[in-house]
Amino acid sequence: MKYSYYPGCTLRTKAVDLDLYARASAKALGIELEEIEEWQCCGGVYPLGTDEIGSKLSSVRALNAAKEKGQALVTMCSACHHVIKRVNDDMKNVDDIRTRANNYMELDEPYTGETEVLHFLEVLRDKVGFDTLKEKVTNPLTGKKIGAYYGCLLLRPSKLLSFDDPENPTIIEDFIRAIGAEPVIYPYRNECCGGYISLKEKEMAESMCDKIMDSAEGFGAEMLITACPLCMYNLNKSGKLPVYYFTELLAEALGVRGECKEEVQA
Amino acid sequence: MSSNKQAEQIKEISGVNPLKCMKCGKCSASCPSYNEMDIKPHQFVSYVVNEDIESLVNSKSLWKCLSCFACVERCPRDVKPGKLIDAARQMVVRQREQDYLSPNEIPELLDPDLPQQLLVSAFRRYRR
Numbered sequence: 001m002k003y004s005y006y007p008g009c010t011l012r013t014k015a016v017d018l019d020l021y022a023r024a025s026a027k028a029l030g031i032e033l034e035e036i037e038e039w040q041c042c043g044g045v046y047p048l049g050t051d052e053i054g055s056k057l058s059s060v061r062a063l064n065a066a067k068e069k070g071q072a073l074v075t076m077c078s079a080c081h082h083v084i085k086r087v088n089d090d091m092k093n094v095d096d097i098r099t100r101a102n103n104y105m106e107l108d109e110p111y112t113g114e115t116e117v118l119h120f121l122e123v124l125r126d127k128v129g130f131d132t133l134k135e136k137v138t139n140p141l142t143g144k145k146i147g148a149y150y151g152c153l154l155l156r157p158s159k160l161l162s163f164d165d166p167e168n169p170t171i172i173e174d175f176i177r178a179i180g181a182e183p184v185i186y187p188y189r190n191e192c193c194g195g196y197i198s199l200k201e202k203e204m205a206e207s208m209c210d211k212i213m214d215s216a217e218g219f220g221a222e223m224l225i226t227a228c229p230l231c232m233y234n235l236n237k238s239g240k241l242p243v244y245y246f247t248e249l250l251a252e253a254l255g256v257r258g259e260c261k262e263e264v265q266a
Numbered sequence: 267m268s269s270n271k272q273a274e275q276i277k278e279i280s281g282v283n284p285l286k287c288m289k290c291g292k293c294s295a296s297c298p299s300y301n302e303m304d305i306k307p308h309q310f311v312s313y314v315v316n317e318d319i320e321s322l323v324n325s326k327s328l329w330k331c332l333s334c335f336a337c338v339e340r341c342p343r344d345v346k347p348g349k350l351i352d353a354a355r356q357m358v359v360r361q362r363e364q365d366y367l368s369p370n371e372i373p374e375l376l377d378p379d380l381p382q383q384l385l386v387s388a389f390r391r392y393r394r
Contacts (some may be wrong), residue, residue: 008383009382009383009386010381010382010383013381013382014379014380014381014382014383015381015383041382041386043386043387043390044383044384044386044387044390045333045387045390045391046333047390048280048333048348048349048352048353048356049279049280049352049353049356050278050279050280050281051278051279055390077383079383079387152332152333152334152335152336155339156334156335156336156338156339157335157338157339158339166339191298191336192298192332192334192336194298194332195332195333195334195387196332196333196384196387196388196391197299197330197332198384199367199375199380199384199385199388200329200366200367200371200375200388200392201330204299204302204330208298228383229381229383230381230383230384230387232381233379233380233381233384236379
């Protein structure tokens with residue numbers, strides 16, 4: 001299995017661990033992640049205005065790079081996934097955006113949404129398969145009670161993201177089972193952590209994250225897992241339960257966490 | 267700009283037809299920022315229908331919306347109040363010196379754990 005890979009800005013900086021654990025886990029699973037060359041930041045949030053073109057071009061460039069290699073494009077961060085997947089939908093289905101974006105791009109062949117965009121969790125579910133993953137686990141996280149924190153960006157709008165049921169998702173719970181742990185289902189797992197509001201209104205984000213943490217703790221979770229560096233940051237401000245990237249626990253279950261640990265600390 | 271023209275501009279930027287709203291209130295019931303908003307998500311739709319855009323662009327709500335898409339997901343009529351709010355926000359930040367976030371503010375907002383993702387996201391929502 002070979003894919004184009006888009007890490008995104010934060011996986012090169014504050015969330016370098018999300019990336020390193022993912023790469024080590026992918027290697028252990030026989031998945032090749034080929035980082036696309038000269039990728040640019042996706043912008044973090046999808047530009048909602050129907051007349052926004054320039055702010056979508058970095059995603060189009062990444063999508064086209066994957067297309068030229070004939071590969072699906074794998075994302076790791078929830079925000080990058082959300083932005084790139086939605087821009088891809090625009091390029092496929094919105095005439096005006098497709099035409100104007102291609103006018104900027106001046107590609108040999110126009111980009112019209114050909115690339116398949118997959119979050120790494122989708123690769124695990126749909127390409128590897130959670131049953132196969134379970135067989136490859138050498139160090140199951142038996143007895144750990146883990147709450148999946150989905151947040152917003154992976155799930156909504158569900159018609160465009162087609163990731164999972166937006167109200168009753170199961171993918172991260174199934175992932176938790178596959179690595180040998182026990183998922184804890186709690187009501188606030190798909191509520192917003194506050195997202196970018198935490199820059200200027202820290203208290204507002206903290207009170208939202210407190211509700212999420214209280215909900216998870218009340219239902220018996222010992223820790224939360226997330227795919228998003230901003231969720232991680234906001235949830236950590238609340239500090240009630242430890243929060244891990246899903247890739248760190250995956251690396252642990254596959255027995256490759258130790259080899260990343262030094263690199264993460266460096 | 268006339269109020270009629272402003273309302274047309276919001277509809278154009280958002281791509282939303284507010285007349286489809288049946289006022290069920292599900293958007294406001296879903297909104298995690300509801301308590302912080304002076305104009306609630308379901309009211310936003312009525313303000314656009316009534317062409318009172320001045321009130322919208324001056325509302326606190328513009329800067330409380332998280333773009334979490336809970337209202338967009340749950341709207342049974344596909345009205346997408348979150349996109350209307352964003353269009354009003356765009357109308358403000360596209361004007362000269364109307365940004366909600368300036369680079370000069372950044373140093374005092376930083377802390378050692380703050381991810382780059384937060385800065386790029388906030389800049390994209392809060393300024394042109």
